[in-house]
Every structure is written in structure tokens, then in C-alpha cells.
Amino acid sequence: MISIPHLRKASRLFHSNSFKKEPISHLKYASLLPLPPQKKKWVSMQEGGTRLVPSLAKENVLYKLEFENPTGSFKDRGSQVEISHAKANGVKDVVCASTGNMGASISAYGARAGINVTIVVPKGTPQNKLKQIKSYGADLVQVPGDYSAALKRTWEMVVHHPEVMLTGDYPLRAHGQKTIAYEITEQLGWKAPDNIIVPIGNGTLVYALYMAFQEMKEMQLISKMPHLIGVQAENCNPLQLAWKQNTTHFVPQKNPITIAGAIACGNPVYVQQALECIRETKGQIFSVTEKQMRAAKLSLAEKEGLYSEYSGAAVQAIAENKRFSGKTIALLCGHGLKE
Incomplete structure (x- = not known):
């Protein structure tokens, strides 16, 4: 987390006219990232600024198109x-x-x-x-x-x-991924969504989103935390099993085999943080079968015109088959052409 004095300084910037006029992008929130002080050393390809697209099939769902980043995934x-x-x-x-x-x-x-x-x-x-x-x-x-x-x-x-x-x-990457949450909130008129459906591999993204929303709450930019809804492949679901058993202990899964390769992490790096973040936001963790992901990938393309890799199909399987109260963001983290 960023220090409280630094958050207060950033909060003043967020209320400035120049900030409000600046287009949404990853580096728009640079003041909240652990970047080197020398801007000329920053390496950027204008990442971020990905679209938030309303679902045609589910009235309360919006898709965050993270596959629009330069290399086709949120990892940028x-x-x-x-x-x-x-x-x-x-x-x-x-x-x-x-x-x-x-x-x-x-x-x-x-x-x-x-x-x-x-x-x-x-x-x-x-x-x-x-x-x-x-x-x-x-x-x-x-x-x-x-x-x-x-x-x-x-x-x-x-x-x-x-x-x-x-x-x-590792920590630098986790902080870099926070900007997804800042973009979503600004795209919604500085209101936090009610739910965010997140694919879980190493758990870094869940932790990053939690940090960002905590920062925004501290800066009084939002009044509530969204529920973080995690999704894993049933063939690689150590966090979902720990969640189901209501424990922080988990059993690593060796050599998991799933079509959702992007989230095939049987021994997640941020497992404890991810579990804690989901519990604190009163979220949930689901797992989906290979069959469900295949069907959801097709459904996403045929009904929404969106082509995502299988990590996004896992998200879609939950978004279209579960009912959540309020505005729900479904994260599509990688392009379908990658798999």
C-alpha cells in the first residue's frame, strides 16, 4: 500500500482540472505507482485505457477488455x-x-x-x-x-x-496492475462497482485490485469496496478448495492440466493475500470445468462479439450463469488469439 501522506497528495491531484481532462490510461495514475523518479527512464507503450463494454445478454455486467493492451493482455x-x-x-x-x-x-x-x-x-x-x-x-x-x-x-x-x-x-507488478481498478472506477464516474469477477492464477491481480480500492477508499474517492469474485479452473483450483474449506491452508497441485493455461498455477505466489482479500470484501471463489470454459468462450464470441482466451472464458462462465446484485465487472485479461 502507498503511504497515507502520499495518498493525500495524490487525492488533491485527482481533483484538479488537468487530471479530469486527461484521457484514461495506465500512466494517468503514475503518482500512485512505484515508478523511478526519472521519467525519461520509463518504458511505456501507452498501455491501459482499455474499454468497458456493456454486456448485451446480462443487464448488470460490463466487460473490461484488458486484451486491448499492447501485447494482448493485462500483464503490460x-x-x-x-x-x-x-x-x-x-x-x-x-x-x-x-x-x-x-x-x-x-x-x-x-x-x-x-x-x-x-x-x-x-x-x-x-x-x-x-x-x-x-x-x-x-x-x-x-x-x-x-x-x-x-x-x-x-x-x-x-x-x-x-x-x-x-x-x-512480485510487488512491482502487483502495484502496476492496480491501475485496472482506477480505470474502472473512473469509467463508472468515480463509483466502485458492486462486484468484480477475476480469473485467479497466482492471485496477483486479486491482490492488486484490493490494494487499489483500499487506496481509493482512503482518499475518499469511493465509499465502499466491491466484492471480489475469484474464478479458477476446476483442474487447477487450490484457492477455491481452500475457500470452500474456510481455511488459509491449501494443498499445492502439481502439474495441473487445463485449457486455461494462463491460470494454471498449482502453487500460487499470492495465495494467502488473495484469500484474505476475497474474504475481507465478502467475495467468493468459484471453479469451472473444461466443458464450461469451452462453451463460455463460444458464448462470449457469439453473444457479445468478444474473443477471449480461456481465463476470460472462465470469467464468462460465472458472469452468465451466476446472479450477482448490482453492477458487475467481468475481466477479460487475454486475447483469444493467444491460445
Whole structure:
């Protein structure tokens, strides 16, 4: 969380005429991000400013189209902060573990910054995502096993090469992803939605949204917190099972197999934070089957004209089949062409 004095200063900026006139974008909220002080070191591709589109089928649902970001996923928000720090600190090499989207994003921002990038992915990562990563000139390492195996490999690499910066689902990225919540709230006329449906892999996004809404509440920009509604694939659902058992303890799931590769994290990095955030906002966690995700991906395209990867299909499965009271945001985090 940002310090209280800093939030008060940012709050004054939010009420200024110049801020109100500025178009919505990720960097519009730069004062609330842990960016390097030297703006010339910031690495940006004008990420953010993604549209909020009303559903045609469900009156109270709006889709946040995060696949409109430069590399086709919400990961660009966190990469902007991480790679800006790498450039500001003179880092020449970075490494990242990924199921695909984050690897593509770090590779693109690294290319723009002139930084060498190594991406470690589990074998079986979708070919379209591998092609995208390699197209940016990144070194690609595929490891047997799941995301946890890829993560372990990056830690080993950094231990042997301490000059290499570790990027991924860590604090800088979490702060970068907060801007999704700020954009949604401003797009709704500075009113928090009642619910946000979020796909859960490592849990970083849930934690980021919670931090942002807490900051807005502290700044008195909003009066209430939205309910955070998490969704996992039934074939990879450690948080959903912990939620169901009303415990903070969870059993890691090794080598999960699901079509929703973007959220195939059997041992989530932010598991405790995600569970706490959802409980504090009186939210819920659901899991969906492979069959439900396949049907929802088609439904989203046929009924709404939106083409999302399977993490978004998981969100759609809940958005179209569950009833929530009040304005509900469904996050579509990656483009369907990626899988």
C-alpha cells in the first residue's frame, strides 16, 4: 500500500482540472505507482485505457477488455513498472517465469528498453504464446513440469547470476496492475462497482485490485469496496478448495492440466493475500470445468462479439450463469488469439 501522506497528495491531484481532462490510461495514475523518479527512464507503450463494454445478454455486467493492451493482455501494466525499474537501474538482463502472457509482455517491454530477456515456461505452453515471446528476440527456456518448475528455474538462474533482475509476480507488478481498478472506477464516474469477477492464477491481480480500492477508499474517492469474485479452473483450483474449506491452508497441485493455461498455477505466489482479500470484501471463489470454459468462450464470441482466451472464458462462465446484485465487472485479461 502507498503511504497515507502520499495518498493525500495524490487525492488533491485527482481533483484538479488537468487530471479530469486527461484521457484514461495506465500512466494517468503514475503518482500512485512505484515508478523511478526519472521519467525519461520509463518504458511505456501507452498501455491501459482499455474499454468497458456493456454486456448485451446480462443487464448488470460490463466487460473490461484488458486484451486491448499492447501485447494482448493485462500483464503490460505490471511490465511497464518492472522494466522501467530495470532500465533506471542499468540492468542489462532480466529473467521471468511465465505460463505465456507475462513472458510475452516482459519480452516486448525488454525489447523496447534494449534489455536482454530470458523467459522460462512449462513445456506445453500454447504455441501462439511461444511464437510471440520469440518474436521479441527473447531467449526461451522450456522446462518439464508446471509453472512452479519454471519459477524454481528462474530463482536458480538469479542465484548463479545475481546481476540478472528477477521479474514476474512480485510487488512491482502487483502495484502496476492496480491501475485496472482506477480505470474502472473512473469509467463508472468515480463509483466502485458492486462486484468484480477475476480469473485467479497466482492471485496477483486479486491482490492488486484490493490494494487499489483500499487506496481509493482512503482518499475518499469511493465509499465502499466491491466484492471480489475469484474464478479458477476446476483442474487447477487450490484457492477455491481452500475457500470452500474456510481455511488459509491449501494443498499445492502439481502439474495441473487445463485449457486455461494462463491460470494454471498449482502453487500460487499470492495465495494467502488473495484469500484474505476475497474474504475481507465478502467475495467468493468459484471453479469451472473444461466443458464450461469451452462453451463460455463460444458464448462470449457469439453473444457479445468478444474473443477471449480461456481465463476470460472462465470469467464468462460465472458472469452468465451466476446472479450477482448490482453492477458487475467481468475481466477479460487475454486475447483469444493467444491460445
